[in-house]
Amino acid sequence: MLFFSKKQDWLGNIRGDVLAGTVVALALIPEAIAFSIIAGVDPKVGLYASFCIAVITAFVGGRPGMISAATGAMALLMVTLVKDHGLQYLLAATLLTGVIQIIAGYLKLGSLMRFVSRSVVTGFVNALAILIFMAQLPELTHVSWHVYAMTAGGLGIIYLFPYLPLIGKSIPSPLVCITSMTAVAIYWHLDIRTVGDMGQLPDTLPVFLWPEVPLTLETLKIILPYSVPLAMVGLLESLMTATIVDDLTDTTSDKNRECKGQGFANIGAGLLGGMAGCAMIGQSVINVKSGGRGRLSTLVAGSFLLIMVVFLDEWISKIPMAALVAVMIMVSIGTFSWRSLLNLKQHPLSTNIVMIATVIVVVWSHNLALGVFVGVLLASLFFANKISHFMYVESSPDESGNIRTYRVIGQVFFNSADKFNAAFDFKEAVDKVVIDLHRAHFWDITSVTALDKVVIKFRREGAEVELIGMNEATATIVDRFGIHDKPEEIEKIMGGH
Amino acid sequence: MSTNNNLVLAGIDGSSLTNAVCDYAAWIATRVGAPLKLLHTIDHHPETAIKTDLTGNIGIDSRDHLLEDIIELDRQRSKLRLQQGKQILQTAKKRVIQAGIAEPFTNQRHGSLVESLIELENDIRVLVIGVRGKVHENQPDKIGAKLESIIRSLHKPILVINAEFKVPQQIMIAYDGSKAADKAVDMVANSPLYKGLTCHIVCVSHDDNNEQFRDMEIATDKLKLAGGIEVIAEKLVGKPEQMLCEYQTGHNIDMIVMGAFSHTRVRDWLLGSFTVKMLTNSHKPLFLLR
Numbered sequence: 001m002l003f004f005s006k007k008q009d010w011l012g013n014i015r016g017d018v019l020a021g022t023v024v025a026l027a028l029i030p031e032a033i034a035f036s037i038i039a040g041v042d043p044k045v046g047l048y049a050s051f052c053i054a055v056i057t058a059f060v061g062g063r064p065g066m067i068s069a070a071t072g073a074m075a076l077l078m079v080t081l082v083k084d085h086g087l088q089y090l091l092a093a094t095l096l097t098g099v100i101q102i103i104a105g106y107l108k109l110g111s112l113m114r115f116v117s118r119s120v121v122t123g124f125v126n127a128l129a130i131l132i133f134m135a136q137l138p139e140l141t142h143v144s145w146h147v148y149a150m151t152a153g154g155l156g157i158i159y160l161f162p163y164l165p166l167i168g169k170s171i172p173s174p175l176v177c178i179t180s181m182t183a184v185a186i187y188w189h190l191d192i193r194t195v196g197d198m199g200q201l202p203d204t205l206p207v208f209l210w211p212e213v214p215l216t217l218e219t220l221k222i223i224l225p226y227s228v229p230l231a232m233v234g235l236l237e238s239l240m241t242a243t244i245v246d247d248l249t250d251t252t253s254d255k256n257r258e259c260k261g262q263g264f265a266n267i268g269a270g271l272l273g274g275m276a277g278c279a280m281i282g283q284s285v286i287n288v289k290s291g292g293r294g295r296l297s298t299l300v301a302g303s304f305l306l307i308m309v310v311f312l313d314e315w316i317s318k319i320p321m322a323a324l325v326a327v328m329i330m331v332s333i334g335t336f337s338w339r340s341l342l343n344l345k346q347h348p349l350s351t352n353i354v355m356i357a358t359v360i361v362v363v364w365s366h367n368l369a370l371g372v373f374v375g376v377l378l379a380s381l382f383f384a385n386k387i388s389h390f391m392y393v394e395s396s397p398d399e400s401g402n403i404r405t406y407r408v409i410g411q412v413f414f415n416s417a418d419k420f421n422a423a424f425d426f427k428e429a430v431d432k433v434v435i436d437l438h439r440a441h442f443w444d445i446t447s448v449t450a451l452d453k454v455v456i457k458f459r460r461e462g463a464e465v466e467l468i469g470m471n472e473a474t475a476t477i478v479d480r481f482g483i484h485d486k487p488e489e490i491e492k493i494m495g496g497h
Numbered sequence: 498m499s500t501n502n503n504l505v506l507a508g509i510d511g512s513s514l515t516n517a518v519c520d521y522a523a524w525i526a527t528r529v530g531a532p533l534k535l536l537h538t539i540d541h542h543p544e545t546a547i548k549t550d551l552t553g554n555i556g557i558d559s560r561d562h563l564l565e566d567i568i569e570l571d572r573q574r575s576k577l578r579l580q581q582g583k584q585i586l587q588t589a590k591k592r593v594i595q596a597g598i599a600e601p602f603t604n605q606r607h608g609s610l611v612e613s614l615i616e617l618e619n620d621i622r623v624l625v626i627g628v629r630g631k632v633h634e635n636q637p638d639k640i641g642a643k644l645e646s647i648i649r650s651l652h653k654p655i656l657v658i659n660a661e662f663k664v665p666q667q668i669m670i671a672y673d674g675s676k677a678a679d680k681a682v683d684m685v686a687n688s689p690l691y692k693g694l695t696c697h698i699v700c701v702s703h704d705d706n707n708e709q710f711r712d713m714e715i716a717t718d719k720l721k722l723a724g725g726i727e728v729i730a731e732k733l734v735g736k737p738e739q740m741l742c743e744y745q746t747g748h749n750i751d752m753i754v755m756g757a758f759s760h761t762r763v764r765d766w767l768l769g770s771f772t773v774k775m776l777t778n779s780h781k782p783l784f785l786l787r
Contacts, residue, residue: 012544020546023553064544162552172553248564250571251543285560288567291549334555 005295009064013293020292021300024067024283026175028054028305029316030327031283032070033195038135039075039275040082041090042199046070047309048206049094049274054302056265057279062258063242064295065249067283068265069302072132073233074276076366081226091211093223093230094276098266100231105260113239113255119351120375121240122340123358125281127371128237129336130363136325136332139193146190147322154181154326172290174327181323182315195324196317202309206272231263232369234278238262241279248288282331350382388416391440393423397430405434408473413443417450426457433458438469441476448474502620504534504602507593508610511537511585512634514627519589520662521782522625523596528690531622534602535589537582538610539575547574579605611646621653628659628776640776648757648772648785654684655757657776657783665751668784669697671741671775672716674709677756681786682716685754686723695727696720699744701737738774745781757785 028050036046050069057068082090104110140147154177161173185192195201213219242253258279266276287297309316344352354375362371391410397403404425412420435454442448451467458465507522509515519535526533547570586603593601606613614624629641648655670685672678682698685691698720700713710732717730733740745753757772775783 008544012542013546016546016549019549019551023551027553158554159556162554168552170551172551174553244560248560248567249543250541250567281560282555285555285563286553288546289550289555289559289563290553291546291551293544293546330554330556333557334559337560338558339561 005059005064009295011294011296013291014296016291017294017296018300020287020290021297022304023172023290024287024292024297024301025304025308026172027283027286027327028067028069028301029309030174030178030319030324031072031280031331032305033198033316034135034324034328035070035072035075036275037198038072039078039090041087041275042201043195044200044202045087045090045273045275046075047202047274047305048272049269049277051302051306052206052269052272052274053265053277054298054305056268057261058295058299058302060257060264061261061295061298062254062256063245063279064253065284065287065293065297066238066241066245066253066258066279067287067298067301068238068262068277068279069283070269070275070277071237071280072135073128073237073368074230074278076131076135076368077230077233078226078275079366081223085222088212089219089223090275091209091270091273092213092219093226094266094270094274095211096220096223096227097230097234097276098263098268098270100227101235101263101266102260103263104231104235105256105258105263108256110235110239110255110259113236113243115376115380116236116240116372117354117376117379119347119355120358120372120379121243122337123355123375124236124240124362124368124372126336126340126355127359127362127368128281129332130359131366132328132335133332134363136328139321139325144192146192147320147325150181150184150192150320150322151326151329153184154178154323155329157181158326158330174330177326178319178323181326182319185320186318190320193321194317195319195321198321201313201317202306203313205306205310206274208271209273211270229367229369230276232372233367234262234266234276235259236368236372237281238279241281241284244281245284245288248285249293282335285334350379350386354379354382384413384415387411388413388419391416391419393420395425402431403434404428404430404432405436407436407438408440410439411441411443412447412450412473414446417446420447420450421454424454424458426461429461430463432464432466434466434468436468437473440469440473442474443476445477448477503531503622504617504620505529505531506534506536506614506617506621506624507589508536508538508614508624508626509585509589510627510630511581512627512629512631514629514658515585515589516592517658517660517662518625518627519592520596521656521658523593523598524662524664525623525625525656525690526593527597529622529688532600532602533593533598534604534620535586535593536604536606536613536617537586538606538608538613539578539582540609541571541575541607547571575607609643611643611650614647615650618651618653621651623654623656624651625656625658628657638777640773644776645758645770645773648787652787655785656752657785659776659782660780663751665694665782667695667697667748667750668752668754669699669741669745669748669750670716671737671753671755672698672700672709672713673737673756674700674712675756675759677759677786679712679716681754681756681784682719684786685726686720692725695729697729697731697744697748697750699731699733699741701733701735701740704734737771738778741775742778742780745779750781752782752784753779754784755786757787759787 032046032050033043036043053068157177158173161176162168242258246253357378358371358375361374362368393406393408395406455465505522505526507518582605590601633639670681698717700709702709720728
């Protein structure tokens, strides 16, 4: 069923899809070249990858209208692999990445995305935007003033051209930026770096290649530490982008199919001499904005990209890097969530810490997977801490003063166990202690151990201890889902609270 | 949402057949004494873009702005359609009240008609629907784009309307010996809807010595035994859709009852579906059973 798609996913929006796919293809070319440069490979590696990934995901992806290609997030992870072992090992790692992603798809790991909270997602996109921007800096240092002027001019064209009457809204402004900057550079014979200086461009259609690496355990040891984070980052960005496209188009997507689709796309890219890639937030937004909704838009983007680069390779090699930098700065501005800066004031501190920590870890490590891991960890800790506030113990003596009743209310687990212990007054000399647990929930073994300690401590002081409602309180420890998924079971356990 | 089941459900969209759909639904509801519900769905077509913007750039918070833009456009469009739908339902409601239905229910839902019908399936006794909707309104040789998938996905009797209302006097069962055809015979025999009508049971075969004819005799006896129906049995030889249509015109048949899509999809794809041919060629309502 993997290759089965509804007819309307392909043909429901033909005009919009073809136009949007064309716009996206034009924007994909500078991105693919820029990301190849980040990874340290020839531009053709990124361009072949973008073609291949876009076309394959058009058929097997789970989110129609989403654009996948060579991406910055992935390129950043492969820098050292390319530097130390060369392109062939990158292609092998790309294949392995695909295999891991397909396995993840079959294991339905896509559903783990629910642990990634909103602030981690915001941190992810902000970090991604910062990394894309930082990757442009080498092109902007130790260069002549021409480069600065052209980059500024390019950005000016990108953002101001659409305001021109008549033509402004019908020609993609990034394309205008690239063509006019190329014309300027050629006309004045400016001595600035061009795409041609960055390495080989594709001059033929991609051909099928098996990576030239020895099939040994040694090779696996080299590529596995790269393939695992590549697979993770690829899936994370793809699933986040899928959610963004879901929201924009008010439709749903098949996340597990998307995981498998990304895997197949990467295997295809690896076999055709391309680098690993994933879904692209910026390009997908451009696609939706341009009216792309269906699978056709992705297919058009990929195929049109290849046709352009194969037939226009001489012209593409003359594009000044400054024009590409301008386009990439646009992508970086468009990817960053500026609103999240305003929201810092309103959101709770814990949320802000999670977001900022994700950004810092990513920018420091250049590894988005690590950033997400730290973000999710922090978010979980903050959540555990928040929930531990929902526990208190009240107590009352009986009339004679010899019996004290403690009523435990709320959530007792590893984080609130100390608070639980501290709530009992062991110094009070009473004959009998009653601990009423009817309205408490014991979530783990730590909380049961804490209760044991309390009971033993009272016994040592010579008090008799009676526990009420123990069964109800510990019903939540059951570690099997399914039982808890039924509303009547939840009502039984949580009822009356 | 009402919790009624056993509903006569009329799917309406304000096209030229809507009035006929209401009339037939009212006729059935009155005769079988079942509640009537009028359904209008607002199909949003999220697979098509409302607006295309070819500027191709993204800037500060483009994602958020784009989302807000699309939401606003969707909101305006939905609101308009909601209003239109309400009006269609109001008009239809008045019409069926005049036709003698005391309390018709109305229901408006978002999403495609097929999805809504599948969700309501358990409450449906019979679905009444026009042969084509707004899109194909002026193409009398076309059937609605979703009609086939509706018929295939529902497991309830469906009355497909293709002409103005006329109180049925003569009905015809197109009998081919299939399970669905036997079901059609059972329905006609048992339902109060057909009491007092004349029922032609017609079997068309490619050659005249056929097992189908023997099955038909059993079915004819069943109808006669049920009582209250005048039964006329007819065996014909020839091309089924052609013979049935000719018979229908020749004998002033007001409604055709038949099984639908009883063959596999592969056969239908290769040879063309008999049901689709009948839907396209018949000029009288078709009662379809699966």
